[in-house]
Amino acid sequence: MAGGPLAGLRVLEIAGIGPGPFCGMLLADLGADVVLVERIQPGEDDFDLGAAAIPHRGKRSIALDLKSPAGVETVLALVGKADALIEGMRPGVMERLGLGPDDCLARNPRLAYGRMTGWGQDGPLAHAAGHDINYVALSGALWYSGQPGEPPLTPPTVVGDVGGGALYLAIGLLAAVMSARETGRGQVVDAAIVDGSAHMLNLLMTLRAAGQLQAERGRSLLDGPHWYSTYRCSDGRFVSVGALEPKFYALLRAKLGLGDDPVFANGYDPASWPDLRERFAALFATRTRDEWSALLEGSDACFAPVLDPEEAAAHPHMKARGVYVEAGGFLQAAPAPRFSDTPANVPGPVPRRGADAEAILRDWS
Numbered sequence: 001m002a003g004g005p006l007a008g009l010r011v012l013e014i015a016g017i018g019p020g021p022f023c024g025m026l027l028a029d030l031g032a033d034v035v036l037v038e039r040i041q042p043g044e045d046d047f048d049l050g051a052a053a054i055p056h057r058g059k060r061s062i063a064l065d066l067k068s069p070a071g072v073e074t075v076l077a078l079v080g081k082a083d084a085l086i087e088g089m090r091p092g093v094m095e096r097l098g099l100g101p102d103d104c105l106a107r108n109p110r111l112a113y114g115r116m117t118g119w120g121q122d123g124p125l126a127h128a129a130g131h132d133i134n135y136v137a138l139s140g141a142l143w144y145s146g147q148p149g150e151p152p153l154t155p156p157t158v159v160g161d162v163g164g165g166a167l168y169l170a171i172g173l174l175a176a177v178m179s180a181r182e183t184g185r186g187q188v189v190d191a192a193i194v195d196g197s198a199h200m201l202n203l204l205m206t207l208r209a210a211g212q213l214q215a216e217r218g219r220s221l222l223d224g225p226h227w228y229s230t231y232r233c234s235d236g237r238f239v240s241v242g243a244l245e246p247k248f249y250a251l252l253r254a255k256l257g258l259g260d261d262p263v264f265a266n267g268y269d270p271a272s273w274p275d276l277r278e279r280f281a282a283l284f285a286t287r288t289r290d291e292w293s294a295l296l297e298g299s300d301a302c303f304a305p306v307l308d309p310e311e312a313a314a315h316p317h318m319k320a321r322g323v324y325v326e327a328g329g330f331l332q333a334a335p336a337p338r339f340s341d342t343p344a345n346v347p348g349p350v351p352r353r354g355a356d357a358e359a360i361l362r363d364w365s
Helices: 019-029 069-079 093-097 101-107 132-139 158-183 193-199 202-209 246-255 270-284 289-296 309-314 316-321 357-363
Strands: 010-014 033-039 060-064 084-087 112-117 187-192 228-232 238-242 303-305 324-327 330-333
Touching (some): 010 019, 010 069, 019 033, 019 084, 019 112, 019 158, 060 069, 060 357, 069 101, 093 101, 112 158, 132 158, 132 193, 158 193, 187 193, 228 270, 238 289, 246 289, 309 316, 309 324
Parallel strands (some): 010 033, 033 060
Antiparallel strands (some): 228 238, 238 303, 324 330
């Protein structure tokens, strides 16, 4: 039996792509028994990555034909033993299969029925196709990811699929499970990426309410100053600085040899930012990334090198914390967050399609 803080939690996941599987992985990492219901054969739109499907790690797989009465009945039998269900179909698909919320809650009134979509279960766009970049664009979350005159650019999948989608579905499911244990009543969790990624803007909306966030990109505290940006080094690699507070900015200036330069003294005047960004860019271009790391890393100058995942895995801080692991022949991030009394498991293997059917039907009977 798996360990971790969610040991004993039973989650049924209808196979999909993106945020739904990621949510299931997170719950499995923390000890939940996640049963993945896959198609008997991959569909034409499926990304069948085999053993490289890291979001399937630690789960068990059963392969069923959900268009057959026998397949639907098997799912409903599993629903009867589940605490939560994850599905990421377009609105109406699960209902047409006979596996919608009404069907499943009739079989198990305590079920937390999690629905993962980009646009949500209702609204004018609910039935339109889309992906991460579209959802964060509409929600407002993409707006400040770029400099004036440049197209907005955000890390693929991180802000939408994972942050605004999978993580909100996970907390929603756990909240619904807790509620069901108190009330005996399950419910539907409508997790939409547009909702979650908009909700994540509330830290920035605090700045807006305080008059510190402008509609124009490049004019606010977190997207305009020279002391909060990334820079190219002489070797073509990059570094980041984020010296937001005056004491950290003063230390950064001192370490860069600019402590007595009056040009940099008033670093909080937005009118000076374009010029000072150019000066910082020219300065950082004079040394390699590793040379800047040797000078600045570990200080209160709020500095970090920009690393690719392989480099991140090898970094002394990341290695000391075991943030990345090699499992199943692939580099992947270890489970997070960490628990003092019920630590999460080492990442489990990616199951072969349908390999665990017999054990699942026995264990969940």
